[in-house]
Amino acid sequence: MKGQAWKFGNNIDTDLIIPARYLNTSDPAELAQYAMMDADSEWVDKMKKGDFIVAGDNFGCGSSREHAPIALKAAGVSAIIAKSFARIFYRNAINIGLPILESPKAAEEIKEGDEVEVDLSSGTIKDITSGKTYKAQPFPEFMKKIIDAGGLIHFLRKK
Amino acid sequence: MTPQTISQKILAKHANLKFVEPGQLISCKVDLVLGNDITAPPAIKEFEKIGVSKVFDKKKIYLVPDHFTPAKDIKSAEQVKMMRHFAKKYGIVNFFEIGCMGVEHALLPEMGAIKPGDLIIGADSHTCTYGALGAFSTGVGSTDMAAAMATGEVWLKVPEQLKFIYKGKLRKWVEAKDLILYTIGQIGVDGARYMSMEFTGPIIKQLSVEGRLTMANMAIEAGGKNGIFDVDTKTAAYLKKAKAGKGIVYHSDPDAEYKKVYNWDVTEIEPQISFPHLPSNTKPVSKCSHVKIDQSVIGSCTNGRIEDMRVAAKVIKGKKVHKDVRLIILPATQKIELQMIKEGLTEIFIKAGAAVSTPTCGPCLGGHMGILAEGEKSIATTNRNFVGRMGHPKSEVYLSNVAVAAASAIAGHIVSPENL
Numbered sequence: 001m002k003g004q005a006w007k008f009g010n011n012i013d014t015d016l017i018i019p020a021r022y023l024n025t026s027d028p029a030e031l032a033q034y035a036m037m038d039a040d041s042e043w044v045d046k047m048k049k050g051d052f053i054v055a056g057d058n059f060g061c062g063s064s065r066e067h068a069p070i071a072l073k074a075a076g077v078s079a080i081i082a083k084s085f086a087r088i089f090y091r092n093a094i095n096i097g098l099p100i101l102e103s104p105k106a107a108e109e110i111k112e113g114d115e116v117e118v119d120l121s122s123g124t125i126k127d128i129t130s131g132k133t134y135k136a137q138p139f140p141e142f143m144k145k146i147i148d149a150g151g152l153i154h155f156l157r158k159k
Numbered sequence: 160m161t162p163q164t165i166s167q168k169i170l171a172k173h174a175n176l177k178f179v180e181p182g183q184l185i186s187c188k189v190d191l192v193l194g195n196d197i198t199a200p201p202a203i204k205e206f207e208k209i210g211v212s213k214v215f216d217k218k219k220i221y222l223v224p225d226h227f228t229p230a231k232d233i234k235s236a237e238q239v240k241m242m243r244h245f246a247k248k249y250g251i252v253n254f255f256e257i258g259c260m261g262v263e264h265a266l267l268p269e270m271g272a273i274k275p276g277d278l279i280i281g282a283d284s285h286t287c288t289y290g291a292l293g294a295f296s297t298g299v300g301s302t303d304m305a306a307a308m309a310t311g312e313v314w315l316k317v318p319e320q321l322k323f324i325y326k327g328k329l330r331k332w333v334e335a336k337d338l339i340l341y342t343i344g345q346i347g348v349d350g351a352r353y354m355s356m357e358f359t360g361p362i363i364k365q366l367s368v369e370g371r372l373t374m375a376n377m378a379i380e381a382g383g384k385n386g387i388f389d390v391d392t393k394t395a396a397y398l399k400k401a402k403a404g405k406g407i408v409y410h411s412d413p414d415a416e417y418k419k420v421y422n423w424d425v426t427e428i429e430p431q432i433s434f435p436h437l438p439s440n441t442k443p444v445s446k447c448s449h450v451k452i453d454q455s456v457i458g459s460c461t462n463g464r465i466e467d468m469r470v471a472a473k474v475i476k477g478k479k480v481h482k483d484v485r486l487i488i489l490p491a492t493q494k495i496e497l498q499m500i501k502e503g504l505t506e507i508f509i510k511a512g513a514a515v516s517t518p519t520c521g522p523c524l525g526g527h528m529g530i531l532a533e534g535e536k537s538i539a540t541t542n543r544n545f546v547g548r549m550g551h552p553k554s555e556v557y558l559s560n561v562a563v564a565a566a567s568a569i570a571g572h573i574v575s576p577e578n579l
Contacts, residue, residue: 011348011437015545019552020524024227024234026201026301038547058349061382062545063524064284066201066300087353087384088284092300142184142314152302153205156309 001078001099001120002128003050007112008039010056014089017060017068031067032074049076052118054110056082060089066096073098079118081125081136083107094143097151101125106134162412164320165387166355169295169409173278181319181418189219190294191272192307193281195263195520196224198300200238202282203245205305214249215311221253221272221281222246223263226520231527261492261518264288264460268372269492274398274406275390280304280313285460285542287378291371292398293390293408298379318355318384319418325362327426332576334470335370336462336540336560338362339377340431344441345421352382354418357411359389362425368397369466376461377542380438430575432538433558436546444563447573451483454537455568456549457561458489458516459523462540465495467561472504474565474576480512481571487529489516513568525549531556538567 016039018031025031036043053059053072059082060068069092072080079099093100099120106125110116114129123136139147149155161178163171171178174185194202199222206214214220222242230236246254253272260266264285267273275293279286282304289296299313307313325338343350356378363371371388378386388394390408398405429443457463457471468490480486488508490496496518499505508515521528523541531537531550536557539549544556557573566576 013543013545015525015543015548019547020197020226020526021547021550023197024232024238026204026238038552041552058352058382061348062284062379062543064282064286064298064300065197066282066302067197070201084349084352086349086382088298088300091303095300095302095306140184152306153208156209156306 001050002115002117003052003078004048005052005054005110005112005114005116006043006047008053008055011058011061012039012055013062014060014065014068015062018065018071023065023067026067028070028074031071035071035075044075047075050078051076052116053077053080054107055080056107057084059085061086064088066092069093069096069098081106081110094146095152101136103134103136162415164355164357164411164415165293165409166295166320166357166385167317169276169278170315170317179317181317183317184314185317186312186314187278188311189280189307189313190277191219191221191279192304193221193223193263193279193283193286194304195226195283196228196235196238196242197226198282198304200241201301202304202308203241205302206308209305209309211309214251214308217250218252220251220308221267222251223255223260223266225260225262225518226524227526228260228519229257229517259493262460262463262520264376265463265491268292269401269494271401271403274404275394276407276409280307284379285376287383287385288372288376288460290375290378290385290387291368292394293388295385295387297385318353320355320357320416321351322357322359322417322420324360324420324422325425326360327362327424329362329425330429332430332562333428334560334562335366335373337428337431338425339374340433340438340441340558341425341428343377343381343439344431346381348380348437348439349382351378354383356381356383356386358386363388364391367466368393369464372464373461377438380542430560430563432563432573433544435544435555435557438542438544438558444573444575450536450557450573452538452567452572453483453535454485454487454529454531455564456487456522456529456537456539456541457564458491459520459541460491461542462561463489463491463495465498467540468495468499468504470561471565472507474562475511475569476507478511478569480568483571484568485529486513486568487516487522488513489521490518492518522549538564538573540564
């Protein structure tokens with residue numbers, strides 16, 4: 001996957017990702033229109049399908065709303081690279097099949113607008129603009145199975 | 160035997176293991192699965208995709224429409240309708256309509272649904288509240304809820320353990336809320352990320368169970384996976400009154416391992432205020448010079464219990480809400496609302512010029528019943544003050560205890576009841 005990097009800071013909470021005033025629906029396409037609304041109200045119009053979010057520590061803190069990763073996935077975000085993720089967001093992203101990569105160095109060094117390429121199977125993040133390559137924290141075997149199945153529900157159906 | 164904490168013992172029991180260690184991935188049986196009107200609808204959609212014909216246990220699933228109820232608009236009504244139909248279709252006993260519902264995390268302990276030693280997951284981040292009763296309880300997303308409704312199981316990573324010891328003497332007007340705000344202020348919103356927070360020490364022993372529920376409720380605001388308390392005679396009395404089962408009481412072994420132990424003398428702590436836009440942005444109330452407020456909200460799963468209402472009434476009795484302030488009081492359950500009427504608290508609030516609402520999460524998450532306009536400020540006994548949390552992205556929320564929220568509503572600016 002290849003796309004442009006959009007940088008966000010530390011502690012990006014789920015209210016910034018999808019404000020509660022839009023949670024009277026769980027329709028992904030509708031939620032996508034409001035992704036990152038209160039962080040940057042024009043972001044959804046600026047970003048292109050396939051782009052990446054690159055953020056600091058504790059991305060997705062706050063509420064358990066799965067609408068947050070759903071909105072980002074439906075908006076076309078191909079993966080989120082962060083220094084660290086909040087616990088529930090981390091679970092939710094894996095469960096719904098939104099790729100997340102933990103790499104403090106990549107999250108620090110990649111700049112807004114850089115062209116980024118990610119190989120999920122190896123966890124390799126390449127900043128094409130700077131020419132630097134990073135390796136994300138590998139997932140435990142058990143989580144890999146859920147990710148490979150395309151999320152928890154597909155994983156359970158297979159079982 | 161490897162020494163273990165309460166949290167580890169509960170996890171090990173539910174994973175059918177002798178002991179567990181931090182970082183270990185385990186599959187656990189759950190005693191209770193919870194969802195609300197925001198998180199249950201996506202869970203229901205996912206559940207239907209799994210391809211099972213029944214839920215794992217009709218009595219162990221709790222569906223509580225509390226966030227946007229009484230339904231604030233057509234879409235919200237549709238979400239509750241979906242829950243209602245799902246409950247009927249699968250014979251789920253614990254679905255709560257308006258008139259018997261409450262804010263989920265106040266309702267479940269009150270009705271005796273929680274026992275010590277239980278493992279509970281809920282599609283709501285504040286599910287960590289039930290740790291106050293000695294249960295391992297944590298928030299998950301809708302897909303986890305769907306999977307648990309089908310299988311009765313959840314995968315969990317065993318968290319590292321943090322211990323918080325509170326000593327000293329609490330000053331007047333300092334509440335359990337201030338202890339947790341202080342804690343979050345000290346360690347930050349990710350200070351306990353992925354970790355278990357064990358609250359202990361002489362001050363904790365003195366706290367009421369209601370106060371402990373307030374503290375456990377906000378473990379997530381430090382990024383915690385769960386908050387947990389020892390079960391003592393106060394817990395036992397609370398459980399008995401709620402007609403909950405006795406459950407299994409676990410205690411941490413004296414030589415159990417903690418990643419970090421915080422030891423605080425809280426004698427000098429004042430009521431704490433979390434300034435916008437993070438719960439960790441705390442200041443003592445005496446350092447809040449003239450923050451004018453437009454609104455004060457008293458309620459929520461953090462501070463909407465009868466004890467909170469009594470504190471509010473004590474401060475407000477015989478006074479008038481400031482002419483530039485809207486005071487909104489939200490009892491967290493029907494039972495609390497009724498008790499308020501019996502004790503004359505509702506009358507005190509209404510005479511003072513407050514609006515008393517039916518139970519709902521409402522304004523806490525910017526849903527309804529008290530949304531802020533651009534540039535407005537609210538003090539609130541709720542748990543989050545993120546950007547746009549109570550309304551307009553350019554509005555502000557200041558978190559506080561009940562007494563300060565009540566006093567500020569009278570004064571028109573943030574103030575301690577001491578200086579009212």
